[in-house]
Amino acid sequence: MKVTVIGAGNVGATVAECVARKDMVQDVVMVDIKDGVPQGKALDMVESSPIHGFDTYLTGTTDYADTADSEVCIITAGLPRKPGMSRDDLLAKNANIVKSVTQQFVEHSPEATIIVVSNPLDVMTYVAYEASGYPPERVMGMAGVLDTARYRAFIAEELGVSVRDIQALLMGGHGDTMVPLPRYTTIGGIPLPQWLDDDTIHDIVKRTKGGGGEIVDLMGTSAWYAPGAAAAEMTEAIIKDNGRVLPAAAYVDGEYDLEGFFIGVPIVLGADGVEEIIEVELDDHERALLDTSAEHVQDNLDNLQRLIDEGEVK
Numbered sequence: 332m333k334v335t336v337i338g339a340g341n342v343g344a345t346v347a348e349c350v351a352r353k354d355m356v357q358d359v360v361m362v363d364i365k366d367g368v369p370q371g372k373a374l375d376m377v378e379s380s381p382i383h384g385f386d387t388y389l390t391g392t393t394d395y396a397d398t399a400d401s402e403v404c405i406i407t408a409g410l411p412r413k414p415g416m417s418r419d420d421l422l423a424k425n426a427n428i429v430k431s432v433t434q435q436f437v438e439h440s441p442e443a444t445i446i447v448v449s450n451p452l453d454v455m456t457y458v459a460y461e462a463s464g465y466p467p468e469r470v471m472g473m474a475g476v477l478d479t480a481r482y483r484a485f486i487a488e489e490l491g492v493s494v495r496d497i498q499a500l501l502m503g504g505h506g507d508t509m510v511p512l513p514r515y516t517t518i519g520g521i522p523l524p525q526w527l528d529d530d531t532i533h534d535i536v537k538r539t540k541g542g543g544g545e546i547v548d549l550m551g552t553s554a555w556y557a558p559g560a561a562a563a564e565m566t567e568a569i570i571k572d573n574g575r576v577l578p579a580a581a582y583v584d585g586e587y588d589l590e591g592f593f594i595g596v597p598i599v600l601g602a603d604g605v606e607e608i609i610e611v612e613l614d615d616h617e618r619a620l621l622d623t624s625a626e627h628v629q630d631n632l633d634n635l636q637r638l639i640d641e642g643e644v645k
């Protein structure tokens with residue numbers, strides 16, 4: 332089995348390493364436009380394999396022929412944001428990159444499943460979907476696994492309990508309008524509102540929504556350890572076909588009364604990609620937050636169409 336990672340930068344290299352360390356596929360191929368970089372990072376990781384104890388073999392390339400017959404492709408190619416920027420500011424540049432890398436990848440792997448990571452996430456997933464010609468269930472975006480991981484880490488820190496016992500659901504677009512759902516968050520099976528007061532939950536939700544920006548302000552570029560681990564967890568669910576229930580940007584076709592775009596929803600993830608979108612009951616407040624987030628994703632899609640009409644996105 333082969334996994335391809337497009338973009339061997341901070342996130343891409345971390346995804347490749349996390350996938351390799353799970354020792355579940357024969358090959359991981361990293362592709363980048365910077366010749367030497369994917370090859371060098373792959374070699375460095377191979378040299379770490381006797382220490383970590385994995386047999387997955389990693390290679391780097393600039394040639395998509397080397398990615399042929401991949402089972403899963405993770406797209407991380409594109410610019411990260413800098414302090415003062417929003418993810419949406421990356422739209423024009425990254426749309427051109429994501430479209431081009433997707434077209435080159437699918438030429439050699441018509442049957443793969445694509446996980447998009449490049450930002451702005453929900454719209455880049457749509458770009459990859461259109462460029463791939465794949466059915467919608469075989470294209471998805473990684474955001475919810477990362478955003479819930481941040482949310483779970485902050486809750487664990489606040490309560491002084493193990494991160495392993497925290498289960499959480501978060502929906503909506505991967506931006507400041509994302510919708511963490513405290514009502515669907517449990518610690519050891521006990522709902523979050525029984526552990527923390529409203530003000531503390533509000534602070535944790537706020538920090539989660541700004542979690543990407545918090546790191547950008549600290550480092551001058553965006554995160555990669557948690558994003559890389561999150562994309563690798565989704566890859567594992569597809570490779571092992573273990574029916575994980577995870578939040579991801581999936582194509583909605585009437586679910587939650589939303590239609591025709593990608594947005595964060597709970598899914599069952601397996602070898603066939605998005606095997607099911609789970610529709611949970613939302614109260615009026617949660618529903619209003621999801622609608623606001625969906626409007627934001629739709630606005631971004633309208634911006635993409637405008638850029639296409641103006642010739643800025645080819």
Ligand SMILES: NC(=O)c1ccc[n+]([C@@H]2O[C@H](COP(=O)([O-])OP(=O)(O)OC[C@H]3O[C@@H](n4cnc5c(N)ncnc54)[C@H](O)[C@@H]3O)[C@@H](O)[C@H]2O)c1
Binds near residue numbers: 343410412505
């Ligand atoms: N979905 C998420 O939750 C999430 C999390 C973190 C980062 N991101 C996004 O992931 C993307 C990558 O972030 P990063 O920190 O790894 O950036 P980075 O600059 O470290 O790496 C990006 C890589 O893409 C490569 N690249 C650019 N154009 C290419 C092309 N046409 N073909 C092949 N490779 C190409 C670059 O050479 C570079 O190595 C950004 O858009 C960032 O916003 C998303």
Ligand SMILES: O=C(O)C[C@H](O)C(=O)O
Binds near residue numbers: 505542543544547554
């Ligand atoms: O914040 C970013 O720009 C990168 C990513 O979307 C994140 O949430 O870390």
